[in-house]
Amino acid sequence: MLTACSSADDDDTSPDSSADGTEGSSGEVVELTFQSWVPNIDQAVDAFNAAHDDVNVTLETVTAGPDGGYATMQSAVQAGNPADVAQVGYDAIPDFLINDALEDITDYVGDSADVFADWQWQTGVFGDRVYAVPQASGPLGQFYRKDIFDELGLAYPETWDDYYEAAKAIRESDSDRYIAAFAFNQAPWMIGLAEQAGASWFSIEGEAWNVDIDSAETAKMADFWQRLIDEDLVKIVADFSNEWNADIQNGDIVTWISGSWADAILRGTAPDTAGSWAVGAMPQWDAGESVSATWGGGSASVVLKGSENPEEAAEFALWLNSDPESVSILTSVGAGWPAIADTSQIESLQEDPEVFDFYGGQDIWDVFAESDANVDTSWTWPPLSSTLFSSLTDNVKAAVDAGEPIADAYAQTETDMVDALEQRGISVNE
The missing domain is CATH 3.40.190.10 (Periplasmic binding protein-like II)
Structure with a gap:
């Protein structure tokens, strides 16, 4: 925690998994729980579930901030029954780390750094290990x-x-x-x-x-x-x-x-x-x-320590924050400015009548x-x-x-x- 953030070492990472076609070895659907406070983020969760046969994500809505969702998340980690994926602010990632509440997900998403804006990616990188997938900033x-x-x-x-x-x-x-x-x-x-x-x-x-x-x-x-x-x-x-x-x-x-x-x-x-x-x-x-x-840097998706399916959880976190359809939904419902480097493919940034009309036609x-x-x-x-x-x-x-x-x-x-x-x-x- 005393060292400055640095890029993940390519030698320590494995190719990113796609989470789009294979079921677990038992052939059963992997069930994940995702905690977030963003209104209407269920639309992105539903899009993920519709696109995946092998993983099903259930959303749990929590209160934002250290006195709400964060306390709930960390208490569940200590009790041994955490959610799999959680939304946390960039500011809170160091807190979760010093409390040993995050899974190291380098092996699952470590080669995806180029997908995201570098500074946002780095908020989840400590030493050469990756602990978070950035979602959005709050410029x-x-x-x-x-x-x-x-x-x-x-x-x-x-x-x-x-x-x-x-x-x-x-x-x-x-x-x-x-x-x-x-x-x-x-x-x-x-x-x-x-x-x-x-x-x-x-x-x-x-x-x-x-x-x-x-x-x-x-x-x-x-x-x-x-x-x-x-x-x-x-x-x-x-x-x-x-x-x-x-x-x-x-x-x-x-x-x-x-x-x-x-x-x-x-x-x-x-x-x-x-x-x-x-x-x-x-x-x-x-x-x-x-x-x-x-405003507080932004927020990311993390895999909480003790998740029974950390690989699938990390794959969901990556899809949620990088798939163009999902990112378009996140932007439209107010998750923040996309963390991905190339925003040209995000439909809601190009044309969103509901948003633009509210602001008198302004983009x-x-x-x-x-x-x-x-x-x-x-x-x-x-x-x-x-x-x-x-x-x-x-x-x-x-x-x-x-x-x-x-x-x-x-x-x-x-x-x-x-x-x-x-x-x-x-x-x-x-």
């Missing part, structure tokens, strides 16, 4: 109510300075209206903002981790949002809450910086606003730049394709990301509630992470 963009911007005569905010001016105009236009929510409950959102500001919180040097959460880049971002909070230009509300959902529907929250998968959430949460939304790139710190980031995938290409792929997720997420949200909420600078919350989070890593026996550079 950030800004969903915004174009009708309200047009009504107020506002140009799209290309920079954060523009964003601040737009925030003032939007706030002045209606006593209930805000440019955005300050989502203190979403660590991946706050981390993505820091990443886009140029921060690099974790890196490996020698045999130890560097932790630099309380950096100048983070402080720049935190101070900007502090100004918005102090001037009552953003609403302090947890996103995905009932209040937030209502604000999205009635136009009291006008923008949402989120991952590409958020498209499906908007369409499901606020169907009556169809035609009112558009998507743009994240505002930039310096005019003319095109720096992007991700929003052009925005996210550019965003994904501009992500800082050197960002490294540490062990104990669940500790990082909980510490950050707790500290930021406490700062906001107390009227204290949120920059202090990031400093406290650095202290918390260093302590947590050292308590687990993981070396940290001073």
Whole structure:
């Protein structure tokens, strides 16, 4: 876990299995269980089952995140009755590894690296072994109510300075209206903002981790949002809450910086606003730049330790995330930006009337394709990301509630992470 990710060694891999024609030696159909939180991902599972006679996959829906599905997955591994395949975030893979909860699937998928975008593939590679098949990234963009911007005569905010001016105009236009929510409950959102500001919180040097959460880049971002909070230009509300959902529907929250998968959430949460939304790139710190980031990196399919059929499970994970029909379904239902390197064959990226019509005819995938290409792929997720997420949200909420600078919350989070890593026996550079 202390070594940097590296490509799988071809000498240690065997040709990828196809999972498309042979039954087990007993001639019986192999039964697999797949855990995921993505709405409507059952469509991709059904497509797999329809195309395979030898393997049948049953979907179990779990809650996303460390307090939901991840806890369930790891408890099942410890109890000896895990699901076979599970969806986990890129940020969580190190956590699962240090808890010995993942199967090494190098022998089954190790020669498939070229199928995927290199940086996404590498999120599941440690040393020369493969522990995950990447599914999709979450490149950030800004969903915004174009009708309200047009009504107020506002140009799209290309920079954060523009964003601040737009925030003032939007706030002045209606006593209930805000440019955005300050989502203190979403660590991946706050981390993505820091990443886009140029921060690099974790890196490996020698045999130890560097932790630099309380950096100048983070402080720049935190101070900007502090100004918005102090001037009552953003609403302090947890996103995905009932209040937030209502604000999205009635136009009291006008923008949402989120991952590409958020498209499906908007369409499901606020169907009556169809035609009112558009998507743009994240505002930039310096005019003319095109720096992007991700919401939690993205997610992958892993084979949980103790699966009775790890080969078939790995083959399903590979098919799910690389078969063009499956990837097209995943994109359409909101799984994120495809991890495969060649997206030209993905039908839903070329033409998706349901999606495009919701955004007034805009092909929003052009925005996210550019965003994904501009992500800082050197960002490294540490062990104990669940500790990082909980510490950050707790500290930021406490700062906001107390009227204290949120920059202090990031400093406290650095202290918390260093302590947590050292308590687990993981070396940290001073």
